[in-house]
Amino acid sequence: MDREIIIQVVALLVVAMACLRWLPDEDPLDPIGLGVPWETLRVEQQLLEFGPSSDDAMTFLNTIRKAPERQGPFRRHWRALMQQLRAIEADPEYQPDTLVQFRGIPRNDMWPLMYLLYPQPTTFVSFEAGSRPNDELIPGAMTIDSSLMPWDEMTDEQRAHLRARQGR
Amino acid sequence: MAALGSVLCVCLLLGHLFDRALLGDPGCGALERGGRGLALGLGLAGGLSMACDTFGLGVTRVTVGAAVALVLLLSLVACVQRTTPRAHGDGRGRLAGLSARELALVLGLLLLAAVGVGVAVRSGWIRPTLQFDAIVRWMWKAKALAVHETLLGPLSSDPAFGFTHQRYPPLISHVANLVQLVHGSYDDRLQSAIFPWFAVATVAMAYGAVARRSGALTGALAAFWIAHLPLLSYAMAPPPGAGAASAMADIPLSMFVLGAVLAVADALDGKRDRAHLELGLFLGFAALTKNEGLPFVALTVALVALLGGRGSVRRALGVGLVGAGLFALLWGWVAAGLPATDENYPAQLGLATITVGFGRLGTILPRLGMSMLDIQAWNVTWLAVLTLLAGSVGLLRRPGLRLIVLLLALQLGTYILAFMVTAWSSPAAELIAETTGVGDVVGTLMNLTADRLLMHLAPAAICAALIAAPVRLTRAG
Numbered sequence A: 001m002d003r004e005i006i007i008q009v010v011a012l013l014v015v016a017m018a019c020l021r022w023l024p025d026e027d028p029l030d031p032i033g034l035g036v037p038w039e040t041l042r043v044e045q046q047l048l049e050f051g052p053s054s055d056d057a058m059t060f061l062n063t064i065r066k067a068p069e070r071q072g073p074f075r076r077h078w079r080a081l082m083q084q085l086r087a088i089e090a091d092p093e094y095q096p097d098t099l100v101q102f103r104g105i106p107r108n109d110m111w112p113l114m115y116l117l118y119p120q121p122t123t124f125v126s127f128e129a130g131s132r133p134n135d136e137l138i139p140g141a142m143t144i145d146s147s148l149m150p151w152d153e154m155t156d157e158q159r160a161h162l163r164a165r166q167g168r
Numbered sequence B: 001m002a003a004l005g006s007v008l009c010v011c012l013l014l015g016h017l018f019d020r021a022l023l024g025d026p027g028c029g030a031l032e033r034g035g036r037g038l039a040l041g042l043g044l045a046g047g048l049s050m051a052c053d054t055f056g057l058g059v060t061r062v063t064v065g066a067a068v069a070l071v072l073l074l075s076l077v078a079c080v081q082r083t084t085p086r087a088h089g090d091g092r093g094r095l096a097g098l099s100a101r102e103l104a105l106v107l108g109l110l111l112l113a114a115v116g117v118g119v120a121v122r123s124g125w126i127r128p129t130l131q132f133d134a135i136v137r138w139m140w141k142a143k144a145l146a147v148h149e150t151l152l153g154p155l156s157s158d159p160a161f162g163f164t165h166q167r168y169p170p171l172i173s174h175v176a177n178l179v180q181l182v183h184g185s186y187d188d189r190l191q192s193a194i195f196p197w198f199a200v201a202t203v204a205m206a207y208g209a210v211a212r213r214s215g216a217l218t219g220a221l222a223a224f225w226i227a228h229l230p231l232l233s234y235a236m237a238p239p240p241g242a243g244a245a246s247a248m249a250d251i252p253l254s255m256f257v258l259g260a261v262l263a264v265a266d267a268l269d270g271k272r273d274r275a276h277l278e279l280g281l282f283l284g285f286a287a288l289t290k291n292e293g294l295p296f297v298a299l300t301v302a303l304v305a306l307l308g309g310r311g312s313v314r315r316a317l318g319v320g321l322v323g324a325g326l327f328a329l330l331w332g333w334v335a336a337g338l339p340a341t342d343e344n345y346p347a348q349l350g351l352a353t354i355t356v357g358f359g360r361l362g363t364i365l366p367r368l369g370m371s372m373l374d375i376q377a378w379n380v381t382w383l384a385v386l387t388l389l390a391g392s393v394g395l396l397r398r399p400g401l402r403l404i405v406l407l408l409a410l411q412l413g414t415y416i417l418a419f420m421v422t423a424w425s426s427p428a429a430e431l432i433a434e435t436t437g438v439g440d441v442v443g444t445l446m447n448l449t450a451d452r453l454l455m456h457l458a459p460a461a462i463c464a465a466l467i468a469a470p471v472r473l474t475r476a477g
Helices: A003-020 A036-050 A055-063 A068-090 A107-117 A156-165 B002-023 B030-054 B061-081 B100-126 B132-148 B159-164 B171-183 B188-192 B196-214 B216-227 B250-268 B275-289 B293-307 B312-335 B351-373 B381-390 B393-397 B399-421 B427-436 B441-468
Strands: A100-103 A142-145
Touching: A003 B100, A003 B216, A003 B381, A036 A055, A036 B100, A055 A068, A068 A107, A068 A142, A100 A107, A107 B132, B002 B030, B002 B061, B002 B171, B002 B275, B030 B061, B030 B171, B030 B196, B030 B250, B030 B275, B030 B312, B061 B171, B100 B188, B100 B196, B100 B216, B132 B159, B132 B171, B132 B188, B171 B188, B171 B250, B171 B275, B196 B216, B196 B250, B196 B441, B216 B441, B250 B275, B250 B293, B250 B399, B250 B441, B275 B293, B275 B312, B293 B312, B293 B399, B351 B381, B351 B399, B351 B441, B381 B441, B393 B399, B399 B441
Parallel strands: A100 A142
Antiparallel strands: none
C-alpha cells in the first residue's frame, strides 16, 4: 500500500472517528457509548434551566460526576452548604471583615466556598486538617457547618484522612 | 457579552497590528492572520497587565487601558510607516485553485471545525467554573486582581493561601481579569468565558499554517482534527478536565506552544521574516502561562542552537533573550520571593532522586501509552499522528519539521522526568496504593494529569504530522 493511500486512510479514520462521537449516545450505531457531546449539551441545557449562575447550577455541576447512588447525598450536602453561605451574606450583621468559620467542611468543598466568599476572611482549617462540626465557635465569627456525611457517603480521600487522624 | 466581545476585539486588533508592525506579513490568509493576531493579542494584553502589576502601577482600567492603547498606537504608526514584505509562498493555501470537490471538502471541514470550537465557546458561556484546579489556581487569582488590583498582596505572600500555588505564572488570570476591567465587576462565568477563545485562535492558526505548507485540504483537516479533540471541545472527563471551557491553563499553553512551533518551523525553513522574534514572544507567553513552558523555552533555544544552521547560536541567544527575558522581567524575579508551596520540581532534580525515579518507569510508560490510546479522550489522534510521522521519515530532513518533532518528543520527555521525580501525594492515592498493592501514587497522579500534559503537545503534533504527510485527493505528480 503506497504512502498516499495510507495518508488518505488515516485522514478518513480521523474524520470518521470524530463524527462518530456525535452519534446520540443511545443510538444502536454507537454501541460503545461514545456520544459524549450529547451528554455535555444535556448538562448545559439543565444549567440554562436552573439559571447558569444560580446555586442550583453549582450544586448540579458539583455532583454530576458522582456515581448515581451518591448524587443524592452530595446534592443535599452542597445545597446545605450554599444555603448557609447565602444566609451569612443576607445577615444584617455581616461585614466585609466578618470572619467566616468553617466547621467540619472537607477541603475540596471548603476551597470553592472560600473562592465564592473571597476576600472575606475565613478560617483555613478543613475536615482533613481536624476541623469538626462541633468545633468551638470563634467569637464574632459566622459559621458554615458541614452536614457531615455518614461514613459510607464519604469519598475515599475523606476516609483516608479520617483514618490518618485516628491513627489507623 | 459586550465586555467579552470588547476584550476579544481589542486583543485581536492589538495582536494583528503588532504582528504587521514588528513581525512582517507572511502573505498568509485571513484565518491564520486572525488566529495569530488573537493569540499574540491575548498574550500581549495579559503581559501588559502583568507588567502593570509587577512594576507597581496596579491593575486598573486606566493603567492597563493606557498600556494597551500605547502599544496599539505605536503598532499603528509602525504599520503605516513600513512597507511589509511579502513572504515566500507558493499559493498552495489559496482556495481559488481548488477543484469543486476539493473546495467542498475544505469548506465542509472548516464548517465542522467551527462547530467543534463553537461547542467549547458555548460551554464557556454557560458553565460557571467547575474544575477544581481552575477555581483554586487561575480564577481565584483573577478574583484577587479584581478585588485588590494586584496579585502581589496577601494572596501571594500569605502561606495560608499556598493551595493557590502562588508561584505559578499568572498570565491567564490577568487575561481573564481583562473582562472584569471592562465589565466593572467580578463575574465568574463571564470571565471564564474568555478561555475557549484560546482554542479558536489555535484552530485558526493551525489551518493557515498547515494550508500554506501542505495545501488548503490538509489545513482544513488540521483545523477539524484539533477542533474535535474531545478534551478540547466537549469532554468534561477524564478528570480533571482539560477542555477549552474549563478555565484551565492547558489549552492556552497549547496555543502558545503551537505558535512557537509554527514560528520556529517558518524560521528554519526560511518561510517568514522575523519568525525568530515571534518565536521568542510565544515562548515567553508559554512560560508565563504554566511552569511547563519553562523547559519548553530551554529546549527550543537548545535545539535552535544545535539545528538552526548558519548563525544558529546567535539566533538561539536572541530567542532565549526574548523568551526567558519576558518571563524573568514580568514574573521570574517576583516568583523568586514568593513561598514555595507548589510541587517545586526543580528542587527534585537531584541525581539520587532521578536514579530512584527510574524504578517508576514501569508505571509511567504504560500509563502514558494507555492515555494516548484512550478513545474517549483522544479518538485515534496519537495513533494517527505516529502513523503519519512514521511514514514520513525521509521528510524529516527538512530542518523545520525535524526540529518540531524533536522538540515535542523532548518536551514529552521532560513530563516523563517530572513523573519520575515528583514528590506529589494525596491520602487517597496512598490509600489506594496501600490497600490494592498494585496502583501507586504516581499512577494516581498520571490519571489526573497525563491527558492535560498531552494536550499541551497535541495541536503542534497534529500540525507536524500533517505538514509531513499532506492529504491529496489525487496522486501527486
